[in-house]
Amino acid sequence: MNRAHSDQIARLIRHAGIFLLAAALSACHKPAPEVVFETVPGARIDGDTIAFAKESPQLAAIRVVAAEPERLSLLRINGRIAWDETRTARVNSPLAGRIVTLQAEPGKEVRRGDTLAVISSPDYGQVQAETRRAQSALKQSAQVLARNTELHAAGVIALKELQAAETEHAQAKAELDRTTARARSYGDGGQIDQQFRLRAPIDGVIVTRRANIGQEVRPDQGGDEAMFVISDPTRLWVNLDVPEALTTIIAVGENLRISAPALPGEVFSARVQYVSDFVDASSRMVRARASLDNWARRLKSEMYVAADVEVPPSSTLRVPSTGVFLLENKHYVFAEESAGRYVRRHVLAEEGSLGFMRIVEGLHAGDKVVADGALLLQQMLNQHATAPARDQQASNKSAQ
Numbered sequence: 001m002n003r004a005h006s007d008q009i010a011r012l013i014r015h016a017g018i019f020l021l022a023a024a025l026s027a028c029h030k031p032a033p034e035v036v037f038e039t040v041p042g043a044r045i046d047g048d049t050i051a052f053a054k055e056s057p058q059l060a061a062i063r064v065v066a067a068e069p070e071r072l073s074l075l076r077i078n079g080r081i082a083w084d085e086t087r088t089a090r091v092n093s094p095l096a097g098r099i100v101t102l103q104a105e106p107g108k109e110v111r112r113g114d115t116l117a118v119i120s121s122p123d124y125g126q127v128q129a130e131t132r133r134a135q136s137a138l139k140q141s142a143q144v145l146a147r148n149t150e151l152h153a154a155g156v157i158a159l160k161e162l163q164a165a166e167t168e169h170a171q172a173k174a175e176l177d178r179t180t181a182r183a184r185s186y187g188d189g190g191q192i193d194q195q196f197r198l199r200a201p202i203d204g205v206i207v208t209r210r211a212n213i214g215q216e217v218r219p220d221q222g223g224d225e226a227m228f229v230i231s232d233p234t235r236l237w238v239n240l241d242v243p244e245a246l247t248t249i250i251a252v253g254e255n256l257r258i259s260a261p262a263l264p265g266e267v268f269s270a271r272v273q274y275v276s277d278f279v280d281a282s283s284r285m286v287r288a289r290a291s292l293d294n295w296a297r298r299l300k301s302e303m304y305v306a307a308d309v310e311v312p313p314s315s316t317l318r319v320p321s322t323g324v325f326l327l328e329n330k331h332y333v334f335a336e337e338s339a340g341r342y343v344r345r346h347v348l349a350e351e352g353s354l355g356f357m358r359i360v361e362g363l364h365a366g367d368k369v370v371a372d373g374a375l376l377l378q379q380m381l382n383q384h385a386t387a388p389a390r391d392q393q394a395s396n397k398s399a400q
Contacts, residue, residue, distance in 0.1 A: 043056065043058065043380065045380065045381065045384040048343055048344040048345075048381065049337070049341065049342070049343045050334075050341070050342050050343075050377055050380055050381070051340060051341045051342075052340040053340070054339075054340060056340070058373075058376070059340060061372070061373045061376060062342075062370055062372065062373035062376070062377075063370070063371045063372035063373065064336050064368045064369065064370055064371065065319065065320060065323070065368065065369065065371045066366055066367065066368050066369075067317040067318070067319050067359060067363045067364070067365060067366065067367045067368075067369055068317060068318060068365065069313070069314070069315060069316070069317060069318075069365055070311065070313060070314050070315075070316045070317065070318045070352070070358060071313050074257070074308040074309065074310060074311070075246065075249055075308065075309050075310075075311050075351075075352065076306050076307070076308050077240050077241070077242055077243075077246070077250070077306070077307045077308075077309065078240070078241055078304070078305075078306060078307075079238045079239060079240040079241070079258070079290075079304070079305045079306065079307045080238070080239050080302065080303070080304055080305065081236055081237070081238060081239075081260075081292075081299050081300060081301050081302060081304075081305060082236065082237045082238075082239050082301055082302070083207070083229070083231045083233075083236065083237065084231065084232065084235045084236055084237050084291065085237070087202070087204065087231055087232040087235050088204075088229065088230065088231040088232075089200075089202045089204070089229070089230045089231075090226035090228070090229050091116060091198065091200070091201065091226060091227055091228040091229070091230060092217070092219070092221045092225075092226055092227050093117075093119055093121075093196070093198055093217040093218070093219065093221075093227065094186065094219050095119065095121040095123045095124050095127075095186065095196050095219065096121060096122075096123055096216075096217065096218045096219060097119040097120050097121030097122070097123065097124065097194075097196060097216075097217060098119065098120050098121075098214060098215070098216050098217070099117050099118070099119055099211055099212065099213055099214060099215045099217060100118050100119065100120050100195070100213065100214075101117060101118035101213070102117050102211060102212070102213055103115050103116060103117065103118070104116040104117070104200075104206050104209065105206065105209070106206050106207070106208065106209045107205065107206065107207075108205070108206050109203075109204070109205050110200040110203070110204065110205070110206060110230065111200065111203050112199075112200055112201060112202055112203050113199050113200065114199060114200045115197045115198070115199055115200075116198045116199060116200055116206075116227075116228055117197075117198045117211055117227070117228075118195055118196070118197055118198075119195075119196045119197075119198060119217060120194055120195060120196075121194055121195075121196045122194060124186060124194055124195070124196040125192060125193075125194030127179070127182055127183050127186060127188070128183060128188060128191070128192040128193075128194070129192055130179045130182075130183075131176075131179040131180055131182075131183045131188065132192060133179075134172070134175045134176035134178075134179040134180070135176055137172045137175065137176070138169070138172040138173055138175075138176045140172075141165070141168045141169040141171075141172040141173075142169060142172075144165045144168065144169070145165040145166060145168075145169045147165075148161055148162045148165040149162060149165075187199055198227070198228075200228075200230055201230075202230055203232075204230040204231050204232050205230065205231065205232065205233055206228055206229070206230055207229050207230070207231050207233060207301070208226070208228065208229035209227070209228055209229075210225065210226065210227055210228075211227040211228065233294060233297050233301075234293070234294050234295050234297060235291065235292070235293065235294065236291075236292045236294045236299060236301065237289055237290070237291060237292065238256070238258060238270050238289065238290040238291075238292050238305060238307060239288075239289055240287070240288040240289065240290065240307055241283065241285040241286075241287070242275075242285060242286040242287075242288050243284070243285060243286075243351050244279050244284045244285065244286060245350035245351050246350070246351050247275070247279075247286050249309060249311060250272060250275055250286075250288050250309060251272065251275065252272055252273065252274065252275055253271065253272060254271070254272040254309055255269065255270070255271055255272075255309075255310075256269070256270040256271070256272065256290050256307045256308065256309055257269065257270075257307070257308040257309075258270050258290075258292060258299075258305050258306070258307055258308075259305060259306050259308070260299065260303055260304070260305045260306075261304065261306075262303060263298060263299070266298065268292060268293070268294070268298075268299065269292075269293065270290040270291060270292040270293075270307065271290055271291055272288060272289070272290045273289055273290060273291050274288060274289040275287075275288045276288065290307065311352075316358050316359065316360055317358070317359040317363050317364075317365060318352050318356045318357065318358055318359065319333065319356065319357055319359055319363075319369050319371070320355060320356060320357075320371040321352075321355055321356055321357050322371055322372060322374070323357075323369050323370055323371045323372075323374050324347070324349050324357045324359075324374075325374055325375060325378060327378070330346055331346070331347050331348065331349040331357075332344055332345065332346055332347065332378075333345055333347055333359075333362070333363070333369045333370070333374065334369065334370040334373075334374050334377050334378075335363070335367055335368065335369050335370075336368040336369070336370065342370060342377055344377070344378070344381065345362055345363070346362060347359050347360075347361065347362030347363060348360040348361035348362055349362075
């Protein structure tokens with residue numbers, strides 16, 4: 001083989017090596033096959049709009065209703081029955097002692113001044129003794145003053161002695177007035193017996209009794225530990241928790257219809273007497289109170305009730321609550337643009353009557369909104385928003 005022929009073969013080998021290397025590099029960088037993430041077959045999503053094909057099975061889960069102007073309706077608010085505090089007294093002993101007699105039973109009607117319990121109290125005996133000592137001191141000072149007055153008139157004693165007797169008498173009288181007033185506040189009968197009689201401060205019915213014979217009592221008992229609770233059960237309060245968005249509906253003087261789950265079919269009338277001026281920071285509720293006539297004594301304290309207030313007709317629209325959902329503290333609905341085509345809309349909404357939301361802004365009368373299936377549509381938007389990221393991850397895996 002001559003030299004020229006050898007050089008030609010060497011060039012061919014080099015060219016073949018370069019070709020093979022290029023082919024290998026091309027194979028390593030071959031584009032990955034396209035990966036498509038499909039959320040729902042037959043659904044097209046463009047921004048906040050979702051369109052379904054006519055034969056899409058998802059349409060069977062979607063129910064559409066028209067937004068209607070709010071007619072006269074009832075707004076329902078949860079409440080709880082309580083005693084009317086203007087007709088209620090919680091009675092405790094102002095003196096420490098031990099109960100020796102009970103004269104009042106739960107459910108018994110009492111009049112103001114009736115004895116509820118008799119308490120053996122050394123403190124009360126001390127009050128009685130102080131009054132008796134003050135009476136004796138006044139009597140003695142009166143005798144001294146009368147004698148000194150006669151002696152001064154006869155010139156036997158000086159004027160300053162008479163004045164001292166007058167001062168002593170005045171002090172004795174003041175002390176008797178003080179002790180008598182204190183004893184009278186406890187209902188003192190004049191006899192030193194240490195038997196304090198706890199009396200009813202108002203007319204009413206004993207609705208609660210937390211007292212037993214032999215029980216030790218003290219003045220610092222109070223609140224839920226009251227020995228007796230006397231109230232008028234024919235007049236009650238309804239304490240209401242009004243959602244912040246509904247404060248414009250409830251006002252003093254508003255008439256309410258009260259119903260209780262324990263009394264199906266029965267309706268009672270109440271009138272709003274008080275609406276709080278602040279919103280509870282934790283519950284975002286406004287406290288309100290209504291007065292209730294309970295002459296038949298069907299309702300009981302601590303019973304849960306529902307209060308319905310009439311909402312007058314307005315231009316505000318209403319839609320089912322199931323069609324309104326929260327997203328980042330904003331309310332949204334899905335409106336039907338055409339058959340099978342839905343667009344998400346931001347609306348200004350607030351609580352309405354039971355099962356409905358009031359739409360203040362964002363819809364027009366007659367607009368069709370999704371009542372059932374709104375959360376399904378929102379889930380599809382969420383999946384579509386995250387699909388590109390999943391596509392990229394799948395593409396990267398295929399390339400590897």
